[in-house]
Amino acid sequence: MTVNVSRQLYTAEDLLKGFNSWDPMGYALSYDFSVYRQFAADGGPVPSSLAVRAAQAAHDAAIADALRIFLRTVQRSLVGIMGGHSLPRNHKAYAAIAHLARELARERFLLVTGGGPGVMEATHLGVAFSSFDSVGPLDEAIGLLVVVVHHSDFDSLAVVG
Template sequence: MAGELPDYGKPDRLYDIGDLLQGYDPGDELAFVKSWDFGAYRRYISDGTAAPRTLEIRLAQAEHDARIAEALKTFLTRPTEPTLVGVMGGHSLSRRHSAYRAVAELGRYLTQRGYLLVTGGGPGAMEATHVGATFAYADDAAFAQALVTLGEEPSLPKGLGDILTKTGDLAPGYEEAAKGAGRWLNKGLEVRDRAPKHRGESLAIPTWFYGSEPSTPFAGAYAKYFQNSIREEALIAQSRAGIVYAQGGGGALREVFQDVELNFYATTVDDFIPMIFFDPDGFWQREAEFDVSGVTRPGIDVRNVLERIFRYGRKDTTQILQRVKFTTKFDEIAALIETRVHKAQHELAAMLNFSA
């Protein structure tokens, strides 16, 4: 299944799920590897991934990503600036996990209160956020049924990371991984199609750096980048009213400390973007446990290190640490975000006007 790979394109707006899944047939077991989205990923791999093989390739990727950045600015330009709240978390979180349900419930709650949620657009905790936003105005029974139905295909198959060779060709034995990804994606599309017409809006900022995993089908718009470094900067920079951290791994940790760097240099307390560590299991407040087989109880205790970092060189540590919260209480989360709404909208308006 070689096929002609798409070029990098010159988008003039953000993608929607129909754009990404162009060529995808839910009735085809191997549909996952036949979509435009996956074709773009193959192009990215064949051209050298994050280290493009030629200047021509580098320039084509750069133009695409610059156009997406411009489209994102256009998307955010409205009569009243939206209040963006980021939700970061692991891609491997099962749709059956209690933490997935909790993130979906929080996403629904925050969307109902007028916040525009932004994630990395992948599976796991990221998808849960968009599910909550999609069903923000559905009744409780429809939302609960959506989570049950999604649980019928709880996780992506193992082996997706090895589905392509380094040249962008389909690897031997790719079929099983592709079929599993298709089943996972089909279940999401089924639930999305059953959602009420009045759906909450949400924004995904994914990347082809992780293109072996399908983007969640629940976001309203997708600012998809080739260069992951630009995408990561966009994620943190756009989440101006606060960032919620669900349980995660290396990617979530990178985002935590990108946020730490930004907040470390906050001139005033009002400039500090709230950091909210959200997980019913207490993932961010305990150390992982291990035995000879590996991790038996996941966890990454970040409390002490964050306190030490923010105490270093600051005189307003007590006030700053009030904006670093470990909680699962929705009203506490909303109250903390509310302290930053006016400032976040002002900053976004200034950024949009400056770059107009």
């Protein structure tokens, strides 16, 4: 497992490297998804070995340090939204979280998540649409996402051989 121990936060460009927007499975080509596949292959939430757990801990510590340094420089109130990986895009809570995140971002709060699908994806979506004057574009995006492949549909791709 290659881990980020450079004490640098990931950028969108880092995570989306390899993504192909023209391919219906384009996300499966991204660096972000390759990390997910490796996580699944390494045992998911229960690491398959101490070496895997040590690598995950080193990564997590580096990200925590990078976040600590970043937050010292930000002059905005912070709101963290975590959890709920299994929340489907067609659930009313997904839309509610996206709308809440949009409003918080419009009020200049800095929203942070643990990344990933479900609740945290809804947060990212709301922030992405926070510059629009109306909620129409956000609602349209949610409507489009409801029919897009959900992360759990990628589980068969998660096994790294």
